Amino acid sequence: MTNVASLPGKSPARPNEAAPPAVGDLVLALAAMDAPAARAVLDRTTAAPLQKAETLIVPALEVLGNDWSAGRVALSQVYVAARICERLLDDLLPPESPARRNHPRAAIAVLEDHHVLGKRIVSSVLRASGWELCDLGRLGAEELVARVRAEEIRILLVSVLLFRSALKVREVRRLLDQGDIPVRLVVGGAPFTLDPDLWRTVGADDTGCNAAAAVAAVERMAASLDGGAR
Amino acid sequence: MSESTSMDRVLTTLQHREPDRVPLFLLPTIHGALHLGLPIREYFSRAEHVAEGQLRMRARYGHDCLYGFFYAAAEVEAWGAEVVFAEDGPPTTGEPFLRSRAAVATLSVPDVERTPCLARVLRAISLMKEKVGTDAPIIGVAMSPFSLPVMQMGFAQYLDLMLEEPELFDRLMKVNEEFCAAWANAQLQAGATAICYFDPVSSTTIIPPELYLRHGQPVATRTIARIHGPTATHFASGRCLPIVDAVVRTGTAVVGVGSLEDFAAAKAACRGKVTVLGNLPGIQMTHWTTAQAEDTVRQCMAAAAPGGGFILSDGHGELPLQVADETLLAIAAAVREWGRYPVHAGVARA
Numbered sequence: 001m002t003n004v005a006s007l008p009g010k011s012p013a014r015p016n017e018a019a020p021p022a023v024g025d026l027v028l029a030l031a032a033m034d035a036p037a038a039r040a041v042l043d044r045t046t047a048a049p050l051q052k053a054e055t056l057i058v059p060a061l062e063v064l065g066n067d068w069s070a071g072r073v074a075l076s077q078v079y080v081a082a083r084i085c086e087r088l089l090d091d092l093l094p095p096e097s098p099a100r101r102n103h104p105r106a107a108i109a110v111l112e113d114h115h116v117l118g119k120r121i122v123s124s125v126l127r128a129s130g131w132e133l134c135d136l137g138r139l140g141a142e143e144l145v146a147r148v149r150a151e152e153i154r155i156l157l158v159s160v161l162l163f164r165s166a167l168k169v170r171e172v173r174r175l176l177d178q179g180d181i182p183v184r185l186v187v188g189g190a191p192f193t194l195d196p197d198l199w200r201t202v203g204a205d206d207t208g209c210n211a212a213a214a215v216a217a218v219e220r221m222a223a224s225l226d227g228g229a230r
Numbered sequence: 231m232s233e234s235t236s237m238d239r240v241l242t243t244l245q246h247r248e249p250d251r252v253p254l255f256l257l258p259t260i261h262g263a264l265h266l267g268l269p270i271r272e273y274f275s276r277a278e279h280v281a282e283g284q285l286r287m288r289a290r291y292g293h294d295c296l297y298g299f300f301y302a303a304a305e306v307e308a309w310g311a312e313v314v315f316a317e318d319g320p321p322t323t324g325e326p327f328l329r330s331r332a333a334v335a336t337l338s339v340p341d342v343e344r345t346p347c348l349a350r351v352l353r354a355i356s357l358m359k360e361k362v363g364t365d366a367p368i369i370g371v372a373m374s375p376f377s378l379p380v381m382q383m384g385f386a387q388y389l390d391l392m393l394e395e396p397e398l399f400d401r402l403m404k405v406n407e408e409f410c411a412a413w414a415n416a417q418l419q420a421g422a423t424a425i426c427y428f429d430p431v432s433s434t435t436i437i438p439p440e441l442y443l444r445h446g447q448p449v450a451t452r453t454i455a456r457i458h459g460p461t462a463t464h465f466a467s468g469r470c471l472p473i474v475d476a477v478v479r480t481g482t483a484v485v486g487v488g489s490l491e492d493f494a495a496a497k498a499a500c501r502g503k504v505t506v507l508g509n510l511p512g513i514q515m516t517h518w519t520t521a522q523a524e525d526t527v528r529q530c531m532a533a534a535a536p537g538g539g540f541i542l543s544d545g546h547g548e549l550p551l552q553v554a555d556e557t558l559l560a561i562a563a564a565v566r567e568w569g570r571y572p573v574h575a576g577v578a579r580a
Contacts, residue, residue: 074438117385163550164319195513
């Protein structure tokens with residue numbers, strides 16, 4: 001695999017000081033898009049599979065996501081890192097593993113436009129963080145909400161690249177609000193990065209400016225459903 | 231003393247000297263349909279519509295160039311891809327037309343002159359040139375061979391190809407370089423003054439500098455050398471500060487800077503080497519007040535105007551249709567008010 005690291009003139013990706021040192025090693029391996037090195041970090045860590053996922057993979061992806069927002073790593077690195085971590089997690093915790101956590105049903109879709117990279121990255125990071133996610137593909141607003149109802153989805157993630165598609169989230173919100181069961185709506189993609197207030201304008205419940213932030217947003221939405229709000 | 235023409239203004243700033251005022255490249259595209267009262271699909275169906283739209287918008291806002299760009303998807307429409315038209319935004323690409331990596335091996339370059347969607351652009355540029363002569367530059371657009379594959383095969387599949395299939399990647403670049411050089415030169419031949427070389431994949435938002443130096447920069451260097459006119463390299467809102475020196479070495483004359491970048495730092499990095507173009511935040515402009523428009527123009531002036539080598543523009547290269555006429559007028563008025571040289575750093579409102 002290509003050997004790359006952080007951008008020149010930028011601080012290398014650094015985990016929270018309280019994180020285990022292995023997190024830093026994993027971040028560097030992932031930023032270098034080096035799957036064997038990433039696997040080696042997990043192999044030399046003595047911990048239960050779930051603990052490895054929660055204390056190594058999730059924090060490492062969080063660091064990379066935040067580093068992307070700060071301009072310290074590139075999207076291609078986050079994309080490859082997310083795919084590596086998804087495979088690592090599948091080995092640690094196969095999809096049928098009882099150790100996987102029980103979450104509200106969540107789904108992800110691309111609204112209107114044909115650019116699916118963001119969806120793939122967020123899907124991989126969420127799965128690597130232990131979430132099971134229904135991939136609804138690329139849909140228009142009406143079809144999307146019909147699928148959400150049919151699949152009994154409680155948390156819906158919508159990814160867009162184009163500004164015009166971002167504005168269509170309003171229609172998704174309107175249609176979701178016509179249903180009896182509350183559905184939390186989390187949005188992400190370039191228009192929401194370029195205009196930090198846009199997610200509120202279009203009626204979303206939350207947003208994430210990168211894949212790790214999307215995981216945090218989904219966790220907040222799950223907590224709000226547990227609390228019975230809205 | 232008579233006022234400089236737009237062309238004088240732009241040529242002076244490109245030489246890193248101060249003209250009478252900062253040039254403004256507003257770069258509206260789909261707004262032309264509103265000015266002609268046409269649906270977007272109909273607007274782009276005839277070269278005469280686009281030429282007239284560009285001329286009317288320049289007359290209304292007073293910006294310093296005409297824009298030959300129709301919509302990005304035209305470049306893959308030329309290869310047979312589907313284009314999706316909407317009433318409230320630019321035409322976009324449908325499903326990528328390269329459905330597998332293997333399809334790259336059979337690609338052949340479209341004939342630029344005989345492809346209707348491209349021939350319309352060339353005719354629009356010719357019509358604009360007849361009207362504007364040498365008073366104002368006409369900016370053509372060519373997608374970088376390195377970035378075009380996002381529309382040809384999809385982002386994820388392209389990144390996989392770049393990282394895992396070097397031979398197919400090289401083949402794709404070779405075909406795309408042929409197309410890009412032919413397309414850019416046809417626009418120059420039709421009357422374009424310069425070519426905006428859109429290269430968002432090369433930005434450090436998308437790939438790390440090592441990959442730019444290995445792939446994006448050599449492709450740009452080879453391609454720009456074959457384009458018979460000046461180029462502006464634009465990253466369509468992507469970051470570029472960490473690679474600016476490498477971008478300069480491609481032979482480009484202008485660098486388009488996005489709104490997420492530290493604009494003063496970008497100007498400092500480019501000073502005396504390339505002109506900076508930017509960096510109004512297009513999407514945020516959709517809900518600006520006129521006061522916000524004026525304040526942001528003043529901040530851009532403070533960051534980048536002193537010394538020349540600066541063209542005010544949006545940071546993305548395509549204005550959303552939802553940016554209001556009043557906002558565009560306010561930007562243009564602020565440039566006339568606050569962009570007149572000498573411009574000092576104190577121009578930004580405290």
